[in-house]
Amino acid sequence: MVASISNETYAIGLARAFGGAVLFAFPLLMTMEMWDLASSIQPVRLALFLAVSLPFLLGLSYYSGFRETFGWLDDALDALASLAVGFIAAFVLLVLFGVVTPDDSLYEAAAKTALQGVPAAIGALLARRQLRGGEKGGPDDPEEEIERREGYLSQLFLMLAGALFVAFNVAPTEEVSLIAFQSSSWLTLALLGVSIVALHAIVYTVGFAGQEAHENPLQAALHYTVPGYAIALAASLYVLWTFGRTDGVPPGDVLRLGVVLAFPGALGAAAARLLV
Known part of the structure; x- marks a missing residue:
């Protein structure tokens, strides 16, 4: 039975x-x-x-x-x-x-x-x-399963999974390259800033495990927001490389491509506890 x-x-x-x-x-x-x-x-x-x-x-x-x-x-x-x-x-x-x-x-x-x-x-x-x-x-x-997700490294892995969850669906499209190449350096920096702010806001809204231990917003940002964006950017660059989007592209433009894809990737990382 x-x-x-x-x-x-x-x-x-x-x-x-x-x-x-x-x-x-x-x-x-x-x-x-x-x-x-x-x-x-x-x-x-x-x-x-x-x-x-x-x-x-x-x-x-x-x-x-x-x-x-x-x-x-x-x-x-x-x-x-x-x-x-x-x-x-x-x-x-x-x-x-x-x-x-x-x-x-x-x-x-x-x-x-x-x-x-x-x-x-x-x-x-x-x-x-x-x-x-x-x-x-x-x-x-x-x-x-809840206990498995509570550790700091677990939270970072979930962020990686959330970033890939979103980035996979966007990276193959031509629009990523189009947005990157028609954006100025200032617009790219602005997009990077908006991505970090959005990630931080969503992370606080969702409430990642361990946040309550960081009453200082700056400390919480250093523990979750900054690593989360770095993970989203690295995941975005890897997916772009795998899909051949960085072949023959100058390093500066590769970084610009990464920042563009890291915008949805950061949103995925931030919402990881909901998506994953």
Whole structure:
């Protein structure tokens, strides 16, 4: 009886994971720039993208998986399951959209699936938080999961996840480059300032764990706002590099691109406790 209930619960979690994968990935699945990227991305860069995604997905499974887990083995299995869900969902939809066709080479089909599959896997792991409305007989988050999120390093990881959650959907578009190259240095600095202020305001509104220990606003900003923006900027630059947006671009313009993408990334980092 216990095994039956456990299997049923896992099946529900898996179905929810597919829903989260589709919900999170469909903007990318229907973005032409992502289709074209698969034919130009370097194999080494794609391999690194997949390698980096594995520990990141493991961390997401630990903090916010598509089901409640009870140990690192559970988290590792769910991270792999989410990757499988993401790849399956991405491949099926790309075939239905006519993006992956029999004329594609094996590498091109695999690259298209992998580039879309990793963001879909993130959506799969976030499905429990994004798609449920609270479980009967208990709070929205199990007590053990809440405790996992309380530490300072945990908060920084959640900020990273929130930044990537948003940045993935914006980075492939041409508009990021257009905004960056039509902005003056002063406008770029102003956008950086607005991003930091918005991040700080949202962090205080959401109420990150540990904030109450920092009665001094400056101290709180140094502990959460500044590291949070640095994380969002670094995540934005990495995603832009992975998607080939920084190739052949002068360092100053690369930084400008990063600041533009870090604006939505910072909002994602700030709202991490809601998104992730």
